[in-house]
Amino acid sequence: MRASGNDTSRLEWLLLGQSGVLTWAQATEVLTPGRVRHLVASGRWHRVCRGIVCAAPGGPYTREQQWxxxxxxxxxxxxxxxxxxxxxxxxxxxxxxxxxxxxxxxxRRAADLLRRLPLGLPAVRVHRARHLCSADRRPGRPPRTGMARSLVDAAGWAGTDDEAQEIVAAGCQQRRATPAELGAVLDRLPQARRRRLIRQTLRDVAGGAEALSEIDLVRLCRRHGLPVPEGQERRRDADGRRRYLDAYWRRWRLHVEVDGAHHMDVRHWAADLRRQNRVWIEGDRILRFTAFDVRHRPVEVAAQLRAALTAAGWRP
Structure with a gap:
């Protein structure tokens, strides 16, 4: 039996919305079971695993299809x-x-679900959620947790503490979620992994340091008894564009730049030098450190910060 025009339209929309991946139940709501079996047998569709079909010949799956x-x-x-x-x-x-x-x-029983998952794809970890309210859900394609919940879970499941902090900092820096939104998720998840670390990272982000290297700089200052910078300072460059200084001590007019990998690019390097010259011309002191030094040579970085602050008039 051939599908009607309405059924064909429904099928096309369903395939478009789900990247060509359907459950058997979804497929047989539109087509007869015999028609679905014929599409699979002819190679136009293929069976992914029990109960799941893909409207394409077998082959590498896209990222969206994997989801x-x-x-x-x-x-x-x-x-x-x-x-x-x-x-x-x-x-x-x-x-x-x-x-x-x-x-x-x-x-739900996670063990039963794992037996249904397909081979030849990234592993799938199934977590049973005690707390998954409407605020934590986002009706998307595919259905997923909201950004704040996703970031908290990703940080908790990350391989290292550094990676967990990077994910949280990046989510805030890219304006995908606010520290307040992530904090609200933590309030709903008293047993969240790395809860304390995520809270501390959010406090640093809220204080103005958004990149992980800048967060490390703030923590270095606290550990070594140095005044904490005021976070990112907004300035206008010579062309009138808004720029951000990584860390700034306004009282002592000390500016610190933490250089990541992108600063090694020749174009970024030249722009950084021009910006550094402008900071000096305006009367500020400027220090530059690599993100590696901030994390792995904190004593040396702290010593230079202390010397610069002292020269500018700071007294412990």
Whole structure:
């Protein structure tokens, strides 16, 4: 039996919205079971795993198809979570997830779900969620946790503390979520992993330091008894564009730049030198450190900060 025009339109919209991945139930709501089996047998569609089909010949799956397969294979109520959900929401970064994280209602049996998941795809970790309120859900494509919940979970499931901090800082720096929104998620999740570390990172972000290297600088100052910088300072450059200084002690007119990998690029390097000259011309002192030094040579960095602040009039 051929599908009607309305059914064909429904199928096209469904395939478009779900990156070509459907459950058997979804496919047979539009087409007859015999028609679906014929599409699979003819090679136009293929079976991903039990209960899941893809409207394309077998082959490498796109990132979006991987997300859909994980969510649909996990069953009713499942949502994409963690770093994958944050990526689906627009978070940019170089982190790679070793597994796709999926949240399911707490009364579901994760072991049963794992047996249904397909081979030849990234591993899928199924987490049973006791706390998953409407504020933590985002009805997207695919269904996923909201950005704040995604960032908190991703930080908790990250491989290292540094990676956890980077994810939280990047989410705030890219304006994907605010520290207040992440704090509200932590309030709802008293058992969240790395809860204390995430709280501290959010306090530093709220204080004006957004990149992880800047957060490390603030913590270095606290550990070594130095005054804490006031965070990012906004300035206008010669062309009238708004620029941000990484860290600034206004009282002592000391400006510190923490250079990441992008500063090694020739174009960035030249622009940084021009900006540094302008800071000096305006009467500020300027120090520059690499992010590596801030993290791995804190004693040397602290000594130079102390000397610069003392020269500018600071007294412990």
């Amino acid at each position: 859909w397969i994980a969510v649909l294979a996990a069953g009713d109520g499942a949502v994409l979570a963690g770093l994958a959900a944050a990526r689906a929401g627009g978070l940019r970064g170089t982190w790679r997830y070793a597994a796709l994280d999926v949240l399911v209602p707490h009364d």
